[in-house]
Amino acid sequence: MMKRALMMFSVAAFAVLGAWSLSLAQAPAIENELYLITPVSKDVHDPMLKAFAAWAKKKYNVDVKTSAIPKGTPVAYGQILEWKGRPQADVFWGGEGTLFDNLAIEGLLEQVQLPKAMWDAIPASIGTPVPLPLKDPKKFWVGTTLEPYGIIYQPTLLKRLGVEIKTWEDLLNPKLKGQIAQCTPDRSSSSHASYEVILQTYGWDKGWEWLTKLAANTGIFTARSRDVPSVVAKGEFAVGFAVPSYMAFAEVLAGYDVKFVYPKNAYVTPEPMSVLKGAPHPKAGHAFIEFCLSEEGQLLLSGLGVYPITPGLKVKGPEGSNQEKAVAFTGGMRSFFETEIGNVYDDKIAGEKKRIEDVNAYFRKEIAEKHKEIVK
């Protein structure tokens, strides 16, 4: 009797053990939570997180709870420093490669873990005469998509003012006095990068002269870069400076009437992505990167007003699809690799810590603090 019971027990025990080890083998390959810290606005990160959750369910059979901490690039960057390797987020997404390079030096990033083919499909750089890196040779970050920081305007208001906008120079038209909305370069990296484009086009002194004239036409310095397209779409201000194309497109999708201009040499961001070292859910983080660069992820992105980062893919969809609307909105371009992309932004100059601080300090002292006098 005893013996039999023992045997039954051991059989049962083995069965349980076996099932357990089997389930271990198929154990969820990723964690069931994912936190993003990102300057990429809700218009894009929200659909991406939702689609990722569905993708992860299909691929790993895990229900991933996703959430995003929306912060401007400089703020997100500072927050990550402040976390000191104990981050409350898994993935940092968006901004410029230079800040990611700095974080990598601080030892706060993990190396990207991507299938080799996926990594290799992304070109090392884009743009002439200055090449702009699309991925980190040391593998601490990878670009996810392409989009220019350009100009947004409200066509009705602009018509009323009798102004046309095609180039950067058109922003200095005195008729636009008080009509321009922009964010400050110390709060917004799109603004910072666009300031650098102007500074590297004209040189430091002439560049600031130009930017001071821009400030003279500026009616508001918004709290965040995403406010710029918001206030233009609403008609509060006629023109917005340094706006990522997808934010402008998001306003169109929301039912507002706005137009976008991609001026010459405008900064093109690869929206870098990286898993934070010490992240609470690193596997989910790496899976998210893989999802973003998968064809499914790239296709989804291309319907949100940004461009694929791989030359193989083009923005294309059935008639009336968001993809086609996006192409029409940004002037008929289907891929960043079709034409020559102008770039003067040199990240070796702009990325240096001291340079970043110099630009911000100059802006603060000479433009922000004197804005009321400049407008006069």
Added chain:
Amino acid sequence: MTTDAAAPAAKKRGKPAGGIHVGGLLGYAAIWAFMIVFLIYPLLHLFYDSFTTDAGDFTLANFQDFFTDRYYLKSLMNSLLLGVGTVITTSIIGITFAFLLLRYEFPGRGLFTYLSIVPMIMPPLVGVMGFVFILGRAGTVNILLMDYLGFEKPINFMYGIQGVLLVETLHLFPLMTLSIVDAMGKISPSLDEAAESVGSRGLRKFWDITFPLTTPGYVSGALLVFIWTFADFATPLVVGVDDLLASQAYLNIVQFVDRRLFKMGIVISAIMVILAILFLIIAKKYVAIKDYSSLSYSVIERKQIGPAAKAGVVVFLGVILILAFIPYLGIALDSFGKGWALTPFPVKYTFQYFERVAFETPKFIINSLLYAGISVLICIAVGVPLAWVNARTKLPGREALDSLTTLILALPGTGIGIAYMRAFREPLPYFDMAFIGMWIVIPVVLGVRRLPYTVRGTFASLQIVHKSFEEAAESVGATQMTTFKDVTLPLIWKGVLVGSLYSFILALQEASATLLLVVPGHEMMTVGIFNFYIGGSVNEAAALGLILIILGALCLFVINRVAGSKMGGVFG
């Protein structure tokens, strides 16, 4: 918290004036422990941070940097001026309201009394958004002026300091009205009669009786309005005003790239806290949770006025209230309107924004209610015994507790948020996680910030229940337990409830401290509003704002039913 919760019962069994049980003393110690850990320590940490270098050495350089920087000084000046300006405008409107509502009889008086408190229900950011929708450059009013009346350019109501003043005034005048109504309600009619019997009438009577007796209420109302304006960073940011102290503190602290600026954010917060303490000391003579005890609110006899005067009063109140309700209209329109731009009203309407914020992601509403609920429990557990200690005992240190409670009212939210950020960032022992990484930090900071309202509500009720009631019950042989159950409790529960409801409404609306402390994945409505707004989803922000306003209005309605308009004292 369990020891705190057990405390009041234990204490109330003790002798009212002196003898305290051990359990009671433990409860008292627990209150102190709560205040030390969650109020004093973070503030000290903030001061420590602002007086040291990153390496931890003592320095005054940070303050020197502040006081030699032209821009910061200008911001300080602007903030002080804005605060004083708002006190003046809210005084004019608030006092007029209080006098009209209390002293005169006119049609719709009851309704006006209720409506005049409503503008207080305005979550941060939502008010200014609503105003911009109606009064902005492309707001309803300007569009009407340009499209139908041939104006060439929009009138700039909003973008600039005038916009901030407008928003703060129409939001905060009810605080002033409540404080004055409360103070005037406590003037016994017998005093009035006495004055009149010796020939003091009109202005003379006002100067001799009304003015000195309403001063404490007025001063505390003014202090609250001042601090509120002084600490608000959301409103100025929307209308493009950066040169204010609160905006600078916020902008500097949320940008971490430049360590010097980050430090300056901390220093500015410390300066704001120091200034708040300073204002409090100046006003100390008038502001404390104690007030001039009277057995009950007096019934003020209202004067009858002629029909012309009646019409004038109704028009005046009506116009101010319409102005104060502008943001509600703006928010309601934008939360239903799709693609609303450059037309007086939205052309297309939709329910999709409510679907998104209430059904697709219900977490905002759930978290808000949960955290505000927990914070009210904290308020009750700490606040009711605290008020009781102050009203009924002579325990050493109770004066200090009183001062601390009042200090909380004066503390700018940004300051306390940053203080928590700095003080609780190291991982806790056994948890391997910092306190600011756990969601419980939110209800705790809300509980601390909204504690004074519960304390005041309870205290005011305990004052109205004059000790003589309890003594009378005891003199005829009732035990202390019976006295508490049969006399005190039935008389104070309303006060506790009303104080707690105020704590609840204001916890729901809090954003300045919690915005800095919110834990990813645990966002509440106010944080949602902020995130939607800065994420470009203005309509969703408006929809969430509208839901929050409706919740607040419901609570206010309950308060109104429970207490009438007599509970202004929680603010005074």
